[in-house]
Amino acid sequence: MKFLRNTLDKVKPLFEKGGKYEKLYPAYDAFETFLFVPNHTTSAKGVQVRDAIDLKRLMMTVILAMVPCLLFGMWNVGHQHFIATGNVDATLMEKILIGAWVVLPIVIVSYGVGLGIEFFFAVRKGHSVEEGYLVTGMLIPLIMPPTIPLWQVAVATAFAVIVAKEVFGGTGMNILNVAMTARAFLYFAYPGDMAGSSDVWVYTDGKEMVDSYTGATALGLAASDVSGNVVMALDAASLSFMDLFIGIVPGSIGETSALMVLIGAFILIVTGVGSWRIILSAFVGAWVVGLMFNGLAGNSDNYFMTLPAHYHLIMGGIAFGIVFMATDPVSAAQTETGKWIYGFLIGALTVLIRVFNPAYPEGIMLAVLLMNVFAPLIDYFVIDANKRRRLKRLKLNAA
Amino acid sequence: MKLKISKGFDIKLVGKALPELVQDIQSDTYSFKPTDFPGLARPKVLVNEGDTVKAGTPLFFDKWNEQVKFTAPVSGEVVEIKRGARRYPLEIKILADKVLTYESFTSHSASEIANLSREAVLSQLLTSGVWPNLVERPFGLVPKPEHKPKAIFISALDSHPLAPDYDFVFSGEENYLQAGIDVLQKLTDGKIHITTSSGKGSVFKNLQGVEKHEISGPHPAGNVGVQIHHIDPINKGEFVWTTTPYGLQQIGRLFLDGKYDSRKVVALAGSEVKKPQYYSTYSGASLKNFVEGNLKSDNVRFISGNVLTGAKIDQDGSLGFNQNMFSVIPEGNHHELFGWILPTTRKVSFHKAFGLLSFLSPAKERVIDTNLHGEERAIVQSGVFEQVLPMDIYPVHLIKSILANDFEEMEALGIYEVIEEDFALCEFVDVSKMHIQAILREGMEALQEA
Numbered sequence: 001m002k003f004l005r006n007t008l009d010k011v012k013p014l015f016e017k018g019g020k021y022e023k024l025y026p027a028y029d030a031f032e033t034f035l036f037v038p039n040h041t042t043s044a045k046g047v048q049v050r051d052a053i054d055l056k057r058l059m060m061t062v063i064l065a066m067v068p069c070l071l072f073g074m075w076n077v078g079h080q081h082f083i084a085t086g087n088v089d090a091t092l093m094e095k096i097l098i099g100a101w102v103v104l105p106i107v108i109v110s111y112g113v114g115l116g117i118e119f120f121f122a123v124r125k126g127h128s129v130e131e132g133y134l135v136t137g138m139l140i141p142l143i144m145p146p147t148i149p150l151w152q153v154a155v156a157t158a159f160a161v162i163v164a165k166e167v168f169g170g171t172g173m174n175i176l177n178v179a180m181t182a183r184a185f186l187y188f189a190y191p192g193d194m195a196g197s198s199d200v201w202v203y204t205d206g207k208e209m210v211d212s213y214t215g216a217t218a219l220g221l222a223a224s225d226v227s228g229n230v231v232m233a234l235d236a237a238s239l240s241f242m243d244l245f246i247g248i249v250p251g252s253i254g255e256t257s258a259l260m261v262l263i264g265a266f267i268l269i270v271t272g273v274g275s276w277r278i279i280l281s282a283f284v285g286a287w288v289v290g291l292m293f294n295g296l297a298g299n300s301d302n303y304f305m306t307l308p309a310h311y312h313l314i315m316g317g318i319a320f321g322i323v324f325m326a327t328d329p330v331s332a333a334q335t336e337t338g339k340w341i342y343g344f345l346i347g348a349l350t351v352l353i354r355v356f357n358p359a360y361p362e363g364i365m366l367a368v369l370l371m372n373v374f375a376p377l378i379d380y381f382v383i384d385a386n387k388r389r390r391l392k393r394l395k396l397n398a399a
Numbered sequence: 400m401k402l403k404i405s406k407g408f409d410i411k412l413v414g415k416a417l418p419e420l421v422q423d424i425q426s427d428t429y430s431f432k433p434t435d436f437p438g439l440a441r442p443k444v445l446v447n448e449g450d451t452v453k454a455g456t457p458l459f460f461d462k463w464n465e466q467v468k469f470t471a472p473v474s475g476e477v478v479e480i481k482r483g484a485r486r487y488p489l490e491i492k493i494l495a496d497k498v499l500t501y502e503s504f505t506s507h508s509a510s511e512i513a514n515l516s517r518e519a520v521l522s523q524l525l526t527s528g529v530w531p532n533l534v535e536r537p538f539g540l541v542p543k544p545e546h547k548p549k550a551i552f553i554s555a556l557d558s559h560p561l562a563p564d565y566d567f568v569f570s571g572e573e574n575y576l577q578a579g580i581d582v583l584q585k586l587t588d589g590k591i592h593i594t595t596s597s598g599k600g601s602v603f604k605n606l607q608g609v610e611k612h613e614i615s616g617p618h619p620a621g622n623v624g625v626q627i628h629h630i631d632p633i634n635k636g637e638f639v640w641t642t643t644p645y646g647l648q649q650i651g652r653l654f655l656d657g658k659y660d661s662r663k664v665v666a667l668a669g670s671e672v673k674k675p676q677y678y679s680t681y682s683g684a685s686l687k688n689f690v691e692g693n694l695k696s697d698n699v700r701f702i703s704g705n706v707l708t709g710a711k712i713d714q715d716g717s718l719g720f721n722q723n724m725f726s727v728i729p730e731g732n733h734h735e736l737f738g739w740i741l742p743t744t745r746k747v748s749f750h751k752a753f754g755l756l757s758f759l760s761p762a763k764e765r766v767i768d769t770n771l772h773g774e775e776r777a778i779v780q781s782g783v784f785e786q787v788l789p790m791d792i793y794p795v796h797l798i799k800s801i802l803a804n805d806f807e808e809m810e811a812l813g814i815y816e817v818i819e820e821d822f823a824l825c826e827f828v829d830v831s832k833m834h835i836q837a838i839l840r841e842g843m844e845a846l847q848e849a
Contacts, residue, residue, distance in 0.1 A: 050771050052772045
């Protein structure tokens with residue numbers, strides 16, 4: 001430890017003002033503060049002590065909450081690969097290895113490109129590198145299909161970080177969730193690689209899929225022309241409720257398992273890092289609207305409406321989106337009352353889009369982005385009510 | 400009224416003052432710092448280095464509020480007048496006499512006080528030096544005598560970390576406290592509110608002529624701003640004055656004994672003090688003699704006041720005017736390998752993010768140092784400020800309106816109801832390590848000038 005410290009102190013002058021690599025100071029600073037919490041102390045005025053929390057720890061907590069999804073996702077990519085290619089005897093290790101082979105490059109590209117851009121902007125603007133991208137960099141791979149070409153990951157990451165974040169001033173200033181923007185970009189720019197045909201969701205390594213394997217997602221199936229009982233159709237495609245809940249189904253890398261997402265949600269809620277209000281109200285919103293459609297279905301030929309409401313909570317990326325993207329404190333509503341409304345509408349909109357818009361089988365992406373845009377408006381009304389209370393008090397006093 | 404506060408956070412620290420009062424250690428010098436009073440426009444110093452003064456001799460006044468005289472806390476020789484930019488006086492230092500002499504003011508019996516006029520009371524308060532014990536809200540300024548406050552609030556508990564126990568400090572002082580209240584009655588047509596801690600505050604239970612309230616819950620329950628907000632909130636155009644039991648005591652002594660007696664019992668506390676206890680001293684006392692031979696280590700921070708709202712001072716620095724304690728804690732000027740991620744039960748945190756385990760044993764007293772534990776970052780709204788501010792106020796939005804210099808928004812969001820101390824916990828828990836109290840003061844100054 002002494003050695004590390006001494007080495008850092010020795011090279012530090014090179015990066016400080018007047019040093020040879022002065023311009024690269026933010027990069028040095030990011031590295032140094034990764035190793036050591038700096039020796040900065042509180043100022044002479046103001047609080048003399050500070051809470052042990054910092055943004056790094058906050059972000060790491062979110063990343064930890066995503067680890068179950070990541071690990072399960074890697075296994076599932078391998079698992080689906082072997083089912084699709086007809087090798088039912090593959091071992092756990094083989095599945096994980098295949099999964100890692102597919103997933104890790106996506107993670108590396110996401111972090112490499114994203115952090116590279118963050119460093120570039122930090123150096124240009126002369127501020128230190130903010131930690132916000134640590135979370136975004138993990139979110140992006142988890143919401144990509146396993147077959148996504150790496151160059152698309154790079155382009156989407158660059159687009160999202162620059163257009164959704166840096167243009168607005170960097171961490172803390174963005175209006176849209178950065179990772180969701182990356183996904184939306186790919187979805188509209190390269191729709192063929194993001195949805196539609198079933199081979200998007202399964203990594204086959206160029207091998208032929210066996211005939212019995214459909215590779216369809218639950219959402220794709222429910223939105224297509226299923227006539228009659230949707231649940232039976234799902235069961236027939238080995239997409240039972242339990243399969244969907246545990247997540248042994250094709251889909252984006254980290255989103256398939258509602259169980260793993262729940263573990264993540266538990267971590268976020270217990271640590272107080274994610275807003276339980278948003279998570280709860282979003283699930284309630286999706287469920288209530290699902291129930292409402294059940295009631296309204298009647299003789300409608302949209303059989304998706306008859307899908308039991310609880311299926312909506314575990315199909316597709318809704319659980320992942322609610323727990324990890326809707327709770328992003330920067331782009332969410334910021335008042336406590338506002339969070340209830342914001343969450344509820346995300347859940348409700350997701351189901352609405354799923355059921356009534358066949359062009360977009362998954363609604364969570366658009367729901368989150370749409371509510372990101374409306375979050376400031378929700379806050380505006382909540383805060384306006386606070387101002388009115390204050391004003392009313394004044395008028396009462398004057399009267 | 401019984402108030403129950405649930406939002407907030409008690410920072411439990413090692414080194415609480417034991418209930419023992421030291422009388423025989425006294426400071427050599429006493430300082431008066433005009434910088435203790437926000438909003439002073441142009442302080443005009445009335446003494447020169449080398450002058451001798453009595454306790455109660457005017458040292459300076461502010462041209463913006465001329466009637467208020469700031470006077471010497473002790474008698475002795477003015478040994479130093481420190482000045483800053485544009486000769487703004489920073490500190491007036493007095494070498495104290497062994498036996499103090501006092502300027503004489505009119506003394507009254509307890510029953511006579513009731514018959515005094517507002518004018519008579521005002522003139523004695525303004526010229527003697529006790530007036531700055533009153534604080535005017537909005538903005539936390541030295542009150543203007545021509546203002547009439549709608550009410551006067553006194554918090555009879557200090558809930559800050561390691562704060563002195565008022566039951567100990569003011570035991571036996573009931574008659575002075577009562578006289579102080581009788582005097583304050585003359586200043587307002589409204590009520591005088593005094594709030595004690597539930598189940599404590601026996602010293603204050605028998606005071607007459609006041610509305611009594613009880614409050615329970617974590618810090619900032621003891622902050623008078625929180626109490627005002629729940630009992631009779633401040634609206635635009637209104638004035639509320641506040642003071643502390645120390646203020647009552649000094650006002651009481653002025654009218655009963657006829658002198659400005661700035662004697663106060665203060666706590667010396669913190670993990671680096673060998674024997675944390677109480678000292679009977681005077682306003683502006685120098686710290687030096689109290690900590691001599693009484694420290695556990697060298698690398699320490701001396702603080703005038705508590706760890707949330709106090710200010711860093713040198714070892715021979717002095718007690719701020721409205722402060723009631725010295726804190727001594729370790730300086731945090733060290734690097735910590737992977738300190739941002741390693742699990743710890745040792746570090747104090749309001750948060751429960753990964754590895755911050757102090758919430759598992761909330762009652763345990765801990766040692767805290769002055770390390771920033773991170774670096775300044777952009778505001779990330781994590782909803783945590785709201786959890787430590789028991790008021791119907793949106794702190795982040797108020798802070799943002801100040802940063803945007805939006806006067807109407809600051810007003811609408813309730814800036815008149817808060818001063819720095821009310822936002823100190825927000826500053827403590829802040830992930831982005833911003834200077835919330837300083838920002839709030841900037842907002843108040845901007846509004847004052849507008």
